[in-house]
Amino acid sequence: MEDLIPNKRIDIRGLHCPYTFVKSKLAIEAMNVGEVLEIVLDYPEASVSIPKSMQDHGHRVLKVDKVNEKDWILLIRKERE
Amino acid sequence: MDFTEDQILRYSRHIILPEVGGKGQAKIAAAKVFLVGAGGLGSPVGYFLTAAGVGRLAIIDDDHVELSNLQRQIAHSTKTLGMPKVQSAKETFNALNPDVEVIALKQRLTRDNILELIEDYDIVVDGSDNFPTRYLVNDACVLASKPLVSGAILRFEGQVTTILPRQGHCYRCLFEEMPPPGLVPSCQEAGVLGVLPGIVGGLQAMEVLKWILGKGELLTETLLIIDALKTTFRKVKVPKNPQCPVCGENPTITELLDYNAVYCGVG
Numbered sequence: 001m002e003d004l005i006p007n008k009r010i011d012i013r014g015l016h017c018p019y020t021f022v023k024s025k026l027a028i029e030a031m032n033v034g035e036v037l038e039i040v041l042d043y044p045e046a047s048v049s050i051p052k053s054m055q056d057h058g059h060r061v062l063k064v065d066k067v068n069e070k071d072w073i074l075l076i077r078k079e080r081e
Numbered sequence: 082m083d084f085t086e087d088q089i090l091r092y093s094r095h096i097i098l099p100e101v102g103g104k105g106q107a108k109i110a111a112a113k114v115f116l117v118g119a120g121g122l123g124s125p126v127g128y129f130l131t132a133a134g135v136g137r138l139a140i141i142d143d144d145h146v147e148l149s150n151l152q153r154q155i156a157h158s159t160k161t162l163g164m165p166k167v168q169s170a171k172e173t174f175n176a177l178n179p180d181v182e183v184i185a186l187k188q189r190l191t192r193d194n195i196l197e198l199i200e201d202y203d204i205v206v207d208g209s210d211n212f213p214t215r216y217l218v219n220d221a222c223v224l225a226s227k228p229l230v231s232g233a234i235l236r237f238e239g240q241v242t243t244i245l246p247r248q249g250h251c252y253r254c255l256f257e258e259m260p261p262p263g264l265v266p267s268c269q270e271a272g273v274l275g276v277l278p279g280i281v282g283g284l285q286a287m288e289v290l291k292w293i294l295g296k297g298e299l300l301t302e303t304l305l306i307i308d309a310l311k312t313t314f315r316k317v318k319v320p321k322n323p324q325c326p327v328c329g330e331n332p333t334i335t336e337l338l339d340y341n342a343v344y345c346g347v348g
Contacts, residue, residue: 018093018094018097019089019090019093021097022089022093022096022097023089025096025097025102025103026084026089026096026102026103029102029103029104030103056099057099
């Protein structure tokens with residue numbers, strides 16, 4: 001898990017809700033089941049709401065890391081179409 | 082489909098929905114809808130389908146905008162009085178969403194042109210205000226196997242039903258023949274509360290989007306009856322009639338009729 005290499009990475013720093021989730025959702029829709037999406041974001045609310053919404057959509061949240069003062073990195077594995 | 086940044090913003094509330102998403106929005110954008118009538122029902126149907134971002138929307142109507150239309154026909158305005166309704170609606174819809182290709186057909190739908198006109202479209206919506214057109218559209222959709230979302234309004238009552246030819250009922254399974262002229266009054270004679278076509282047209286647009294998305298339950302083999310005074314929505318089962326003259330096992334209607342002549346009893 002430590003060395004997990006994401007299949008796709010999106011940087012949505014500067015975006016607010018709901019566009020943080022809209023962008024994340026469009027990205028994961030375009031991927032294959034089993035692939036991992038890395039999301040870099042700086043909108044605090046999205047660090048909570050995106051993992052929750054992704055779980056609601058049936059995907060698996062592998063990691064939610066606050067990497068510095070402002071930024072989070074999320075790893076989400078696509079579990080279903 | 083790759084969305085522009087503007088499209089991502091415009092359709093964001095669709096994209097967020099699990100039942101729609103980017104893939105569903107792409108289906109909506111690829112859909113071609115044929116709308117009969119640019120009046121009370123056609124206005125909200127066209128408005129919402131344009132807002133939703135369908136790919137192509139054809140509207141057929143040969144009428145002009147009159148002052149007495151504006152109490153309910155929300156695609157038109159005081160500024161477009163006298164203009165062909167399809168032109169007025171096209172201007173309104175283009176201003177709302179330039180993504181949608183709106184095709185204005187200022188002509189009457191007839192048995193000679195309907196099959197060719199609807200051929201390239203995925204689904205038909207009936208917002209017409211008369212029985213000959215309603216039966217023409219039903220029979221043509223059955224013969225061409227086109228899905229049809231039918232709506233009707235009068236006074237405070239509305240009806241909506243969705244016809245998937247061969248799979249479910251058709252309008253003739255429900256009402257086999259047109260009523261005699263004069264039995265059912267028109268809106269012109271009986272009146273209609275202006276909001277009612279908005280409700281019925283909104284439901285028709287919803288049926289179209291659900292059909293495009295393949296989500297939810299459609300009003301197939303079902304007639305939805307709305308009583309706006311009582312605020313009741315009643316679903317009535319409408320089984321497919323095996324003896325239906327157009328979609329039954331041994332149909333007697335195998336080509337389109339002269340509906341106006343049939344209606345007036347001279348055909």
